[in-house]
Amino acid sequence: MLAGTAEARTLRYATGFPPGSVAAQAAMDYAEALPGYSDDTLSMKVYALSLLDASETSDGVRDGIADVGYLLTVYFPSMYPHTNLVNESSMQLTQFDEAELQGKGALAFNAAMAELTFFNCPECLDEYAAQNQVYTGNAASSDYGLLCNKPVTNEAELAGKRLRVAGSHWSRWSKHFGATPVSMTINDLLEALSQGVLDCTISSAPELVNLRLTEAVTDITMAVPGGVYAAASAASVNGDTWRGLTDDQRRAMLRAGARLSAAVPYGYLEKEKEAFAAAEDEGATRHEATASLEQASKAFAEQDLDTIVEYYRENHGVERGEELLATFRGLLEKWVERVGDVDSLDALEQLYWDEIFSKVDASSYGMQ
Incomplete structure (x- = not known):
């Protein structure tokens, strides 16, 4: 035209x-x-x-x-x-x-x-x-939280987990708590969670239905890490x-x-x-994060603002x-x-x- x-x-x-x-x-x-x-x-x-x-x-x-x-x-x-x-x-x-x-x-x-x-x-x-x-x-x-195939509610349970991340800030958050960040497109999440390649994805709750993750996610903790x-x-x-x-x-x-x-x-x-509701119908359990993990996560987010600039x-x-x-x-x-x-x-x-x-x-x- x-x-x-x-x-x-x-x-x-x-x-x-x-x-x-x-x-x-x-x-x-x-x-x-x-x-x-x-x-x-x-x-x-x-x-x-x-x-x-x-x-x-x-x-x-x-x-x-x-x-x-x-x-x-x-x-x-x-x-x-x-x-x-x-x-x-x-x-x-x-x-x-x-x-x-x-x-x-x-x-x-x-x-x-x-x-x-x-x-x-x-x-x-x-x-x-x-x-x-x-x-x-x-x-x-x-808000972004932890959509997982096993319970993750505290720092000990976070350590060693493989977490899909959608940004370097969530990657640093994962490393800070001893987890391993994994970069992966949204189109590969279901298979990775189903096959145990991932333990969790840091994602928003609607992705449970948007991407059919209810088929693989069994445990949900939304209080951390936060952000959108x-x-x-x-x-x-x-x-x-x-x-x-x-x-x-x-x-x-x-x-x-x-x-x-x-x-x-x-x-x-x-x-x-x-x-x-869809996840719970499939047998998933919602968890609260421990107070110590929530506090540690908020403290990380505050200091990470300077890290973002340098990164x-x-x-x-x-x-x-x-x-x-x-x-x-x-x-x-x-x-x-x-x-x-x-x-x-x-x-x-x-x-x-x-x-x-x-x-x-x-x-x-x-x-x-």
């Missing part, structure tokens, strides 16, 4: 999550919203775990196999270090009082991540541009596709991006109870790590307060749109 026209177009959206998962359902919601926001000049076909898997999404969107993709940047540490650095500070959510968070930490962290990326982290946007991608939405999980996964460019658009849209169509993509950005974390929070400076050349985390902390505190009154997906979408996405200039953003 020639730039500047308003010709109707169907975009291809790829996610490595399977049909029925929170991410796939949110993608369908995103696709359903797009025609209305674009005056029916844009539509979208969702490919859930069929066009690209999680490890293929970055290159696949870059090369135009998909027009838009659900990109998990943790799988590509050298490509997206600034995004990953901020994401890996997510255990700082354990430093907030539960009365402040009201169970909505994921909604706040996701918003802060989006605002930082759009307006305070040009390096993040440059990383996407280097892969011929344009960032138009973020996604976050609910928010390094998901949930609507990463191929650069050529983006530049081929009109200003109005790009604005429509951003408007739909606010919808997707709200739908993923909101969907994760809503699916937690269903996931726990990304030494391993990936990130020079503004301390400044980025300080800026992000201010945004996070603001958003913890802002999402407190949110009581519906529509309200969250509107809040994200009004306070973040509507402020992006669709005529110039991503056009370089």
Whole structure:
């Protein structure tokens, strides 16, 4: 399609999550919203775990196999270090009082991540541009805990376990408590847990049903390590596709991006109870972590913020790590307060749109 026209177009959206998962359902919601926001000049076909898997999404969107993709940047540490650095500070959510968070930490962290990326982290946007991608939405999980095939509730039980991790911060957490971190894509978790290659995955509870982990998980301890996964460019658009849209169509993509950005974390929070019930129906047991493990985990999370800065400076050349985390902390505190009154997906979408996405200039953003 020639730039500047308003010709109707169907975009291809790829996610490595399977049909029925929170991410796939949110993608369908995103696709359903797009025609209305674009005056029916844009539509979208969702490919859930069929066009690209999680490890293929970055290159696949870059090369135009998909027009838009659900990109998990943790799988590509050298490509997206600034995004990953901020994401890996997510255990700082354990430093907030539960009365402040009201169970909505994921909604706040996701918003802060989006605002930082759009307006305070040009390096993040440059990383996407280097892969011929344009960032138009973020996604976050609910809280991360231990989904295991044996009980793990204290430091002694953690020692020696093989834990799948989704970031270097959880890798350091695992090593700190004597466990062995393992890097693995979401598409391999069920088999690894079933065959005993892994003892646990550090994941959010909805992955029990999203990824059918109820077939392998027998013991669940959610109090540790905490944090969320928010390094998901949930609507990463191929650069050529983006530049081929009109200003109005790009604005429509951003408007739909606010919808997707709200739908993923909101969907994760809503699916937690269903996931726990499904696991318990399969015979899984939920455990509380010992008080000593919880306290030790929170202490680790606090001191690890400095380690994150040094890690990304030494391993990936990130020079503004301390400044980025300080800026992000201010945004996070603001958003913890802002999402407190949110009581519906529509309200969250509107809040994200009004306070973040509507402020992006669709005529110039991503056009370089």
